[in-house]
Amino acid sequence: MKQVQFERGTVRGIRVHVLPTDQFKTFAISAYVGRPLQEDTVTPTALIPFVLRRGSKSFPETKQFRERLDDLYGAGFGFDVYKRGDYQMVQFRMDIIHDDFVSSPESLLRQGLQFLGEAVTQPAREEGRLVKKYLESEKATVQKKLEAIINDKIRYAAERCLEEMCSGEPYRLHPLGRIQDLARLDAESLTAVYESWLQQAPIDIYVVGNTTLEAVLPLVSDYFAIDRQEQTDYSLKTEHREVSQVKEVVERLDVNQGKLNLGLRIPTSYGDDSYPAALMYNGILGGYPHAKLFTNVREKASLAYYASSRLDGHKGILTIQSGIEIANYEKAVAIIKEQLQAMEEGRISETELQQTKAMITGHLRELQDSAFELIAFDFNNRLSGAERTVPTLIEAVENTSPAQIQAIAQSVALDTIYFLTDSKGGQ
Numbered sequence: 001m002k003q004v005q006f007e008r009g010t011v012r013g014i015r016v017h018v019l020p021t022d023q024f025k026t027f028a029i030s031a032y033v034g035r036p037l038q039e040d041t042v043t044p045t046a047l048i049p050f051v052l053r054r055g056s057k058s059f060p061e062t063k064q065f066r067e068r069l070d071d072l073y074g075a076g077f078g079f080d081v082y083k084r085g086d087y088q089m090v091q092f093r094m095d096i097i098h099d100d101f102v103s104s105p106e107s108l109l110r111q112g113l114q115f116l117g118e119a120v121t122q123p124a125r126e127e128g129r130l131v132k133k134y135l136e137s138e139k140a141t142v143q144k145k146l147e148a149i150i151n152d153k154i155r156y157a158a159e160r161c162l163e164e165m166c167s168g169e170p171y172r173l174h175p176l177g178r179i180q181d182l183a184r185l186d187a188e189s190l191t192a193v194y195e196s197w198l199q200q201a202p203i204d205i206y207v208v209g210n211t212t213l214e215a216v217l218p219l220v221s222d223y224f225a226i227d228r229q230e231q232t233d234y235s236l237k238t239e240h241r242e243v244s245q246v247k248e249v250v251e252r253l254d255v256n257q258g259k260l261n262l263g264l265r266i267p268t269s270y271g272d273d274s275y276p277a278a279l280m281y282n283g284i285l286g287g288y289p290h291a292k293l294f295t296n297v298r299e300k301a302s303l304a305y306y307a308s309s310r311l312d313g314h315k316g317i318l319t320i321q322s323g324i325e326i327a328n329y330e331k332a333v334a335i336i337k338e339q340l341q342a343m344e345e346g347r348i349s350e351t352e353l354q355q356t357k358a359m360i361t362g363h364l365r366e367l368q369d370s371a372f373e374l375i376a377f378d379f380n381n382r383l384s385g386a387e388r389t390v391p392t393l394i395e396a397v398e399n400t401s402p403a404q405i406q407a408i409a410q411s412v413a414l415d416t417i418y419f420l421t422d423s424k425g426g427q
Contacts, residue, residue, distance in 0.1 A: 004368070004389060006206075006378055007213035011221045013228035014203045017378065018213040019371075025101055027109050027209035028371030029094040029116055032379055034087045034234060035201045037170035042088055043142075043177025044185055044193040049079040049090050050138035051190070055124035055131065056115075062134075065119075072111055073097050073104075077119070084383055085314035086170040087234060092120060093372065098210055109211055110219055117223030121198060129187040130194065139182045146179050153420060157259035158321055161418035164249045165263035171315055202232045204379060208371040234383055240267040240316050243413040252423045257305065259420040260332055262320040264340075265413045270313035271384035276396035277404040281412070282311035282318060283356035284405065285343055290355045292339040297322060303332045314383065318412065326421050333417060343409035348402050361394045 006017045035045060059065040069075045075096040082089055096112040104111075124131050149155045159174060166172040205224070207216050243265055268278040286293035286309025293307040305323040312318070324332045342348075367373040367390055374390075381388055 009217050013231040017206045018216045019208040022210045024371050026095045030206040030375045031092040032204040033201045034089045037088045037173045042173045043181035046081050046177040048194050051134050052123050054134040056118045057122040060124035081175050083175045113219045114223045121225050129191045132187045157261050157420045161261035161263050165416040206375040243415045247416045249418045251420050258324045258326040260322045261418045263416040264318045265415050266318045271386040277400050277408045280400045280405050281408040284352050285309050288359050303328050346406035360397050364394050
C-alpha cells in the first residue's frame, strides 16, 4: 500500500502542505479557512465564499472570472461550507491539469495558485467594499439553500435533532447560518467580517501533484497576499458531556411520514486510540445495509422506510435517522433501543464484524485513489492532532476486537429523541 508523506512549511502565517506524486494527471489544490462557530459570525462567514466566487481583482466581472477557468484548460473551482466539531470550515478547491499534458507557456500550477489566491485574498471590490450586487444576489442563494433544508424533511429532522441536543453548544448552529441574519448584512458589514476572517482564521493550503514544497512556498507567498501577524491554529478539544436525562422532543408539521432521530454522546474523538473501534461500532449499528438498524428495524420488523446511523468523530456525537409510520413511534423507539442494548451486551455476529471491517477498509483504500480525499484525510489529522495514516487506520480497524467495540457501546449515552410528526394530533 502506498505511503503518503506530505511536505510541510509555513509562509505569512499560512500552513502549506504538499504531497509530491506522479499518481495524478492534475494538480489538486485546497485552501481551508476555519473559525469557531459563533452566532454573530456564522451567517456572514457562510456568505463570504459565495461572494468571492463572483469575481476577483483581475477578473471583477463574473463572466470574466469563469472564462478564466476555461482559459486554464477547463480548470475546476468550487467550495464547501461545513462543520468540523465546533468549527465552521470553508474549503476552496481547485483542480488543474498538469503541465506535461498541455502546451502552456507558463506553469499551470502557478496560474492555478494565482487564480485561487486572488479569489480568496483579493476579491472584486467597489469603493473598498465587497461588490453590493454580488452580495445581494448571493444572500438570495444562501437563503434558498437554507429553505431547501426546511423543505427536505429528512435533512430538517436531522438538523433539528442536533439543534435540540446541542442547544447550549456552538454545534447547534448550521454551517450556512440563519435565514433571519441575512437581511441585515450589507457590503460594509460583510467586508469587515471578511477582513477579520482572513486575518485571524487558521489557513491551510494543500497541493497534491507532481511538484515540491520548495516550488509551492514562493507561489503561496506571491499570490495569497495577506499581511498576517502570526500563524493561528485550531483548538479542537472535544468536550464530552455527561447525559443526566434523555430529552424527548416532538415537533408537528405537515408531514405524511414520521422522522425519528436519536442523538447519542460517544466519548471518543477522531484523535483517540479508540477511534477505530468507534468506526466499527457505528458501522455495525447502522452505517451499512447489513447493519443492525437496517436489518432489524427496517427489514425484519418493517417499522422503518430507512434506518441508519452516522458518526461525527470530531464532535463525539452519533446520530440515528429513521423514517417511520407515525403510529409506529413507540415500537420503533423500542426496537432501536434493543439494538443499542445488543451492542452494549456484545451481541455482534462474526458476519457483522467481518462485513463491517471489509466495508470500512474498502472505503479507506479507495481514498488513496483521490487526491482530494487524501487531502481531507490529512486535514482531519491536523485538526485533531492525530498522526494517523490510511494504512495504519486500516490495520487498526482490521485488528479491532468485539470486546473493544463493546467497550465503546457501553460508553455511549442516549441524549435526545426527536420525532417529527404530523399536525393532526398523532404521537
